[in-house]
Amino acid sequence: xxxxxxxxxxxxxxxxxxxxxxxxxxxxxxxxx
Amino acid sequence: xxxxxxxxxxxxxxxxxxxxxxxxxxxxxxxxxxxxxxxxxxxxxxxxxxxxxxxxxxxxxxxxxxxxxxxxxxxxxxxxxxxxxxxxxxxxxxxxxxxxxxxxxxxxxxxxxxxxxxxxxxxxxxxxxxxxxxxxxxxxxxxxxxxxxxxxxxxxxxxxxxxxxxxxxxxxxxxxxxxxxxxxxxxxxxxxxxxxxxxxxxxxxxxxxxxxxxxxxxxxxxxxxxxxxxxxxxxxxxxxxxxxxxxxxxxxxxxxxxxxxxxxxxxxxxxxxxxxxxxxxxxxxxxxxxxxxxxxxxxxxxxxxxxxxxxxxxxxxxxxxxxxxxxxxxxxxxxxxxxxxxxxxxxxxxxxxxxxxxxxxxxxxxxxxxxxxxxxxxxxxxxxxxxxxxxxxxxxxxxxxxxxxxxxxxxxxxxxxxxxxxxxxxxxxxxxxxxxxxxxxxxxxxxxxxxxxxxxxxxxxxxxxxxxxxxxxxxxxxxxxxxxxxxxxxxxxxxxxx
Numbered sequence: 001x002x003x004x005x006x007x008x009x010x011x012x013x014x015x016x017x018x019x020x021x022x023x024x025x026x027x028x029x030x031x032x033x
Numbered sequence: 034x035x036x037x038x039x040x041x042x043x044x045x046x047x048x049x050x051x052x053x054x055x056x057x058x059x060x061x062x063x064x065x066x067x068x069x070x071x072x073x074x075x076x077x078x079x080x081x082x083x084x085x086x087x088x089x090x091x092x093x094x095x096x097x098x099x100x101x102x103x104x105x106x107x108x109x110x111x112x113x114x115x116x117x118x119x120x121x122x123x124x125x126x127x128x129x130x131x132x133x134x135x136x137x138x139x140x141x142x143x144x145x146x147x148x149x150x151x152x153x154x155x156x157x158x159x160x161x162x163x164x165x166x167x168x169x170x171x172x173x174x175x176x177x178x179x180x181x182x183x184x185x186x187x188x189x190x191x192x193x194x195x196x197x198x199x200x201x202x203x204x205x206x207x208x209x210x211x212x213x214x215x216x217x218x219x220x221x222x223x224x225x226x227x228x229x230x231x232x233x234x235x236x237x238x239x240x241x242x243x244x245x246x247x248x249x250x251x252x253x254x255x256x257x258x259x260x261x262x263x264x265x266x267x268x269x270x271x272x273x274x275x276x277x278x279x280x281x282x283x284x285x286x287x288x289x290x291x292x293x294x295x296x297x298x299x300x301x302x303x304x305x306x307x308x309x310x311x312x313x314x315x316x317x318x319x320x321x322x323x324x325x326x327x328x329x330x331x332x333x334x335x336x337x338x339x340x341x342x343x344x345x346x347x348x349x350x351x352x353x354x355x356x357x358x359x360x361x362x363x364x365x366x367x368x369x370x371x372x373x374x375x376x377x378x379x380x381x382x383x384x385x386x387x388x389x390x391x392x393x394x395x396x397x398x399x400x401x402x403x404x405x406x407x408x409x410x411x412x413x414x415x416x417x418x419x420x421x422x423x424x425x426x427x428x429x430x431x432x433x434x435x436x437x438x439x440x441x442x443x444x445x446x447x448x449x450x451x452x453x454x455x456x457x458x459x460x461x462x463x464x465x466x467x468x469x470x471x472x473x474x475x476x477x478x479x480x481x482x483x484x485x486x487x488x489x490x491x492x493x494x495x496x497x498x499x500x501x502x503x504x505x506x507x508x509x510x511x512x513x514x515x516x517x518x519x520x521x522x523x524x525x526x527x528x529x530x531x
Contacts, residue, residue, distance in 0.1 A: 001233035001234075002237055004072065004242055005071070005236060005239075005241040007072070008072025008075060008241070008242055009239075011075060012303075013301075015079055016293050016297030016300055017300075019293040024290060026286060026452060027042070027286050027290065030283075031452070
């Protein structure tokens with residue numbers, strides 16, 4: 001697997017799951033889930 | 034009548050994510066990325082998510098929450114003359130429900146076949162011949178197919194049990210079971226996929242960026258289209274689901290979480306599927322499988338890949354088709370809820386009575402898709418309902434809410450109750466970006482349709498199952514919008530945080 005493919009795979013995962021994790025963290029900190 | 038609410042915020046988010054995650058995440062997104070520049074496609078895709086997906090999701094969340102009603106009731110509260118738009122979206126959902134359930138039925142049947150790899154060596158011939166008994170054309174129905182009828186009824190029964198139990202005890206509980214199972218199953222399939230020989234080459238095909246593609250306008254239209262369809266926008270689902278939220282609900286963050294989890298699921302599906310595609314190419318000496326998207330990917334290419342697996346064939350088969358079943362069911366239930374809540378409100382009928390009546394009527398209509406011509410009719414109806422119904426009703430929605438009515442009213446509804454402010458850019462995306470993009474897609478669809486008729490179908494079939502259905506639901510929507518409400522006091526209540 002090429003390094004550019006690895007970078008974009010991580011980019012896709014980070015932006016989606018990472019972004020959702022940050023939003024969920026904010027939600028849990030400020031209110032109940 | 035007191036409106037039911039979700040039991041928890043997590044319950045609402047899981048239900049909304051469950052609605053958004055559907056078969057398209059598994060069989061549409063990976064191919065679209067592969068075909069439109071690989072990793073580079075993620076740039077227009079995420080741009081579309083931020084500038085259209087999340088803004089429209091938030092628009093629908095805030096409309097349903099403010100108006101405390103299904104789509105027809107919400108639009109009627111804005112003005113009786115706008116109610117037709119809600120009914121149009123409800124009827125779009127009805128048509129989607131009656132064919133979508135049959136695909137879930139196929140997935141249930143294939144879960145069973147997985148135990149014995151019952152699809153044999155020639156998976157395409159098995160799917161269209163032994164399983165579907167596909168006829169010569171859309172007008173040759175060829176009779177009901179017993180197994181498909183049985184599994185379709187099973188899908189209807191599951192939906193019935195969930196919807197009959199209500200919002201909190203039914204949809205929320207089911208989502209809390211379906212969604213974690215779906216993610217775990219996908220992760221197991223993904224781990225199996227990435228540990229297969231050739232997986233790296235498959236992932237290279239999916240993620241290696243081809244930046245030349247992102248200068249192509251068509252790729253951006255595809256990215257916006259994918260975002261639009263994947264988030265269940267303009268189906269009236271998100272309006273309905275958010276109407277069951279309690280008074281103080283963080284709508285902005287809910288929209289972000291729902292959209293990001295849905296897209297995250299698509300990326301994981303892409304990794305799982307393309308590692309399997311890479312394995313197939315490794316086994317065949319580099320030959321790309323013929324079908325990489327849609328029903329043939331799921332019901333012909335994947336079974337072929339399962340046949341070639343060195344071990345755990347049955348287990349991976351069962352898990353893959355269970356993932357399709359769960360992804361489909363959670364969306365299917367949400368689509369049904371749209372119709373049920375709308376009819377129940379309009380006719381002031383008890384919800385459970387409507388669930389019974391609706392399941393019987395819609396279940397009966399869906400049987401046409403279990404015939405030997407089911408795949409043809411489904412393909413044509415889907416093409417028209419999605420390409421014209423959903424896109425055009427989406428255009429009407431953003432123009433109505435963005436231009437005809439005061440969009441800042443919705444922003445001043447959701448901002449005080451949300452944890453973070455979204456700013457004026459949201460109004461800009463609703464008023465400018467989304468009408469332009471969706472309007473452009475609609476024009477493109479019309480031009481394509483008239484320059485080259487869809488598929489290899491006869492004009493008669495396209496008129497009967499495509500144009501007629503698309504026009505009939507619009508006209509019926511307008512008619513329903515003109516009929517009276519059994520309990521007109523429903524039109525008077527809404528929430529206000531201004």
